[in-house]
Amino acid sequence: MISTRKLTKDFVVSRTDTVHAVRGISLDVEPGELVAVLGPNGAGKTTTLRMLTTLIAPTSGTATVAGYDVTTDPGRVRRQIGYVGQGNGAGHSQRVTDELSGQGVIYGLDRRAAKRRAEELLESLELKDLAQRKVSDLSGGQRRRLDVAMGLVHAPGLLFLDEPSTGLDPQNRANLWDHILRMREQYSMTIVLTTHYLDEADSMAERVVVVDHGEVIADDTADALKAKLAGDQLIVTAAPGNLPELARLAEKLLGAREVVADCDRLSLRVADGPAALPELIGSAQQYAVPVATAQVIRPTLDDVFLNLTGRTLREADSTGKAAA
Template identity: 40%
Template sequence: MSEREVIIKVRNLEKIYNGVVHAVKGISFDVYRGEIFGLLGPNGAGKSTTIKMLTTVLKPTSGIAEVCGYDVAKHPVEVRRCISVVPQEYTSDEDLTGFENMMLMASLYGIPKAEAEKRAWELLEMVNLKDAANRKVETYSGGMRRRLEIAMSLINRPKVLFLDEPTLGLDVQTRAAIWEYIRKLKEEYDITILLTTHYMEEADSLCNRIAIIDHGKIVKIGSPDELKALLGGDIIEISIAEKEDISEILSKIPAVREVKKLDTSTYRMKVESGEKVAPQIIETILQRGFHVIKLSMAKPTLDEVYLELTGRSLRDEEGGEDMWRLRMTLRRARR
């Protein structure tokens, strides 16, 4: 791990808006070249603020951030040349066609026209928008617009791509399709990706490593599996045909922790790695002359990890946010 090239280096990064709102409270992390790194946390945790600082559109209050080896505060132009960002909002111009939007981006990076056209068609093909390329963006669906946003961000062949909530507000199928594109990107273009999300499934399925961020602080960094291992591993439930208490026998298996008898013949235990331990358990039980009639295994989810680390469920948080928005809307409507 130590040999890997660090492409984003963040140390004690802090942002205070207008001297009052402490959005990011001194975070530190490294992102290695070629990985998909996720910032996971509820709305308002400081994810977008962090991305805005790393993409040079917002000045940090204090701390250091280096992207591609350049300090974002001291050499913003060099940083901008090596990165690209897909903001949360749809930023493409609705009055222009998909292709024109691509060319607009190309000229912002100073890419010569012939080269830009070549790249534009290649990228539009990659995100399956070739047929819609000459239609105005206002006719695109949400998923198409998100794909166009991603293609637009790749026109400058960035080394680092920032995705701010890449699937916010998309339906389940479209979300899965976007995930596919993001994985393809990483494979085909050798891009390092930093994304923010408040969807557990997204962080779990896409990211090599995740930083859980809450109230402007990083609570924990690790791979999805490492984070889940924090919970003490997988949960195995087993039922046997016999009525004898086998708690003793089970707890003597080295990899098994915390055996709990649920009823006369059912036991629940925590194990480090379910796939490896389950066969051992079955074997031990059979050797003692008992019969297994049912075995089930549950992997811990990031949801549970989040709950463990922050004391709150991300889903509650999400719901709370939605309720808050609803209340705001109602309040505005009543005026």
């Protein structure tokens, strides 16, 4: 559905200042995938999406989207895709239903078909009761749902969503996700979205592409990224005198890393926590250094990011400004 090779975008800001926003991204997305592009502010997420949706031209490299080259065939690409940009917040005095059917007409539907399609989408996205409201009167969550409807009006097989849930409260985020996942099912869509919410990428996307400073630094399922890059943390408590022996066992038997003893508590990292835990407890018993309590803490995508970049995603900001 998408294939990019060494896709690059430089913004020439002045004679002496060029921003290397995207530095050679190679990415493949299969039909039906839901891919989250995760990265801090300024990482190049929006720029990448704008190239894939033909809004800006790549500086170099290639990208095919829905079978067409973004540079030589932008018109055909546009007909196959929907794009919901990063919210602009601009007020509109149009009514919701007119805004939506108007978008359909722009995409080449006749008025009747556009109206029908608008009604169907308002129904699916639970906006029907708001159809006669002015767009400017919608709440943030309702507005974002309308944005998604606008991206779906011409029934694209591929939908790009740029930070769809940024600025929404947790309940509205969950609600928007519900709708996105249902739309995906209903219209068998491929979805590429960007987010800087770790938990969101973690729970919603099957695949997470982590970008930083314009480059892909990891690309896999959230589970695989966590297993590969961070591993699980084990925390066991035991009599303080037994901790050195437990630490030795953990290192020898489990290949544990980051082994830290503190009072009666031993913390360590292993590749597969649920498998390692019974092994450690069993050997501890055997060596007469019993464990009192034990727990496995699975890593988050923030641990993955930290592991890859030495920064936490919350602190990270590729533009050098304070993160939002």
